[in-house]
Amino acid sequence: MSSSNGSNTGNSTSLRLKTGLAEMLKGGVIMDVTDAKQAEIAEKAGAAAVMALERVPAQIRAEGGVARMASPKKIREIMGAVDIPVMAKCRIGHFAEAQILEELGVDYIDESEVLTPADETHHVDKHAFKVPFVCGARNLGEALRRIAEGAAMIRTKGEAGTGDVVHAVKHIRQIVQEMKILTVLGEEELYSKAKEHGAPYELIRMVAKAGKLPVPNFSAGGIATPADAALVMQLGAEAVFVGSGIFMKDSTTFAEPAEAEKRAKAIVKAATHYNDPKVLLEVSEDLTGAMKGLAIAALDEANLLQTRGW
Amino acid sequence: MLKTKKIGVLALQGDFDAHRRRLEELGAEVVLVKKPEQLADIDGLVIPGGESSTFLKLLGEEGFAQLRQFVLAKPTFGTCAGAILLAKAVENPPQAGLGALDIDVVRNAYGRQRDSSIREGTFQGAPIEMVFIRAPKISRLGPGVEVLATEGKDPVAVRQGKTMAATFHPELSGDPHVHRAFLQLVEDSEDNFRDGPSSKHRIP
Numbered sequence: 001m002s003s004s005n006g007s008n009t010g011n012s013t014s015l016r017l018k019t020g021l022a023e024m025l026k027g028g029v030i031m032d033v034t035d036a037k038q039a040e041i042a043e044k045a046g047a048a049a050v051m052a053l054e055r056v057p058a059q060i061r062a063e064g065g066v067a068r069m070a071s072p073k074k075i076r077e078i079m080g081a082v083d084i085p086v087m088a089k090c091r092i093g094h095f096a097e098a099q100i101l102e103e104l105g106v107d108y109i110d111e112s113e114v115l116t117p118a119d120e121t122h123h124v125d126k127h128a129f130k131v132p133f134v135c136g137a138r139n140l141g142e143a144l145r146r147i148a149e150g151a152a153m154i155r156t157k158g159e160a161g162t163g164d165v166v167h168a169v170k171h172i173r174q175i176v177q178e179m180k181i182l183t184v185l186g187e188e189e190l191y192s193k194a195k196e197h198g199a200p201y202e203l204i205r206m207v208a209k210a211g212k213l214p215v216p217n218f219s220a221g222g223i224a225t226p227a228d229a230a231l232v233m234q235l236g237a238e239a240v241f242v243g244s245g246i247f248m249k250d251s252t253t254f255a256e257p258a259e260a261e262k263r264a265k266a267i268v269k270a271a272t273h274y275n276d277p278k279v280l281l282e283v284s285e286d287l288t289g290a291m292k293g294l295a296i297a298a299l300d301e302a303n304l305l306q307t308r309g310w
Numbered sequence: 311m312l313k314t315k316k317i318g319v320l321a322l323q324g325d326f327d328a329h330r331r332r333l334e335e336l337g338a339e340v341v342l343v344k345k346p347e348q349l350a351d352i353d354g355l356v357i358p359g360g361e362s363s364t365f366l367k368l369l370g371e372e373g374f375a376q377l378r379q380f381v382l383a384k385p386t387f388g389t390c391a392g393a394i395l396l397a398k399a400v401e402n403p404p405q406a407g408l409g410a411l412d413i414d415v416v417r418n419a420y421g422r423q424r425d426s427s428i429r430e431g432t433f434q435g436a437p438i439e440m441v442f443i444r445a446p447k448i449s450r451l452g453p454g455v456e457v458l459a460t461e462g463k464d465p466v467a468v469r470q471g472k473t474m475a476a477t478f479h480p481e482l483s484g485d486p487h488v489h490r491a492f493l494q495l496v497e498d499s500e501d502n503f504r505d506g507p508s509s510k511h512r513i514p
Contacts, residue, residue: 268364
């Protein structure tokens with residue numbers, strides 16, 4: 001986000017602060033936690049931030065029901081336990097939950113498809129907030145629509161709570177490939193691309209010029225092992241979110257804290273040394289049994305979280 | 311003759327890429343440092359913003375010791391988390407510091423992300439934009455520490471010998487002055503090395 005002149009005012013000042021915090025998280029791991037104890041383990045293992053939740057995606061998937069913003073009491077407990085940034089999720093389009101989270105003082109809001117959507121048409125107008133937002137995307141058009149609404153960080157949606165990395169890979173590949181294509185097109189071709197992606201022309205033009213998103217591009221959704229983290233980062237993700245993969249043994253039971261800590265540490269190292277197979281082997285070596293998980297191919301379309309949002 | 315300086319940017323985690331871009335714009339050759347052995351090969355080091363507690367975990371005890379050896383001997387510039395790492399003592403909560411600067415630092419001293427801000431301060435007498443993100447504050451200045459920049463009454467950039475630190479993020483602003491000052495420090499340290507320890511010690 002280096003601008004060559006100092007003429008940054010109003011909105012762009014706010015966006016620079018929002019993406020600024022995302023810059024600080026690069027190369028890091030953001031871990032889902034459901035209580036102060038897990039948050040402390042995450043921080044001790046080297047997490048760059050934590051996501052405060054009532055239930056991790058694997059539990060939400062297993063238990064069903066309406067998934068909402070975590071209780072402020074729970075989030076406050078986690079904010080009090082660690083010194084790293086704390087994020088929390090609101091439902092898609094639920095700007096009142098977002099207002100509550102902003103008032104609470106969380107450092108980032110994830111407008112997340114993991115929770116039950118509150119609006120079938122509209123996402124939150126994220127420009128209206130001082131707190132930065134991260135949103136999920138499956139392709140470039142979706143990423144740019146979220147950025148147009150004010151998202152200061154994009155993450156792949158993948159398929160949360162499965163421990164299956166296949167769709168995180170699909171989405172990061174899709175986004176990177178669609179950006180590459182824009183860079184070789186002529187000016188006159190960008191207008192129809194804007195239409196095709198359903199994204200504002202100005203943002204399409206920015207990507208065509210820079211070859212990357214105007215905000216940091218992270219990966220999430222099914223990352224469960226150090227190798228998974230290294231995979232999405234080699235494909236172009238700038239940091240990773242690990243949800244159920246650290247603290248869950250399977251969709252309903254938590255892993256032993258010592259086991260979770262070991263896994264957390266290993267994934268943190270893998271995110272830093274993602275292109276160094278020697279380190280990746282070293283950190284993978286003494287890990288036993290990753291989360292059991294669900295193969296996405298065996299899930300019904302109706303059970304996919306990634307199709308929430310547009 | 312001016313030879314291209316090789317500047318390392320500690321790339322364990324954080325906004326190392328923003329520093330890389332700025333340093334390259336200013337003509338430096340940049341190496342992203344992830345392993346201690348890479349320190350042997352560089353003329354100066356930048357420790358970026360990010361999470362200082364994450365840096366410490368990723369360094370480990372051995373990496374910390376080797377980094378300490380480097381920063382006590384060679385020009386180093388830390389921003390935000392990097393400034394925290396270079397300090398002698400760290401509060402809120404207490405954590406290890408490399409001790410290259412005789413300062414104490416308080417983490418997250420302004421508050422949370424909603425208290426992050428872009429302000430105007432003064433760097434070496436001239437106004438400069440300063441991006442503060444969950445920034446620390448310098449709570450104590452040792453006698454040998456020179457204040458390079460202030461914001462309000464707070465010292466926000468300092469230097470002691472070959473070490474420089476800023477609690478804000480010059481790598482996220484358009485203004486290249488702070489990085490230029492660091493590259494000059496690297497240049498001067500080389501001169502000192504060649505001409506003996508008593509020669510000029512200046513920052514433009």
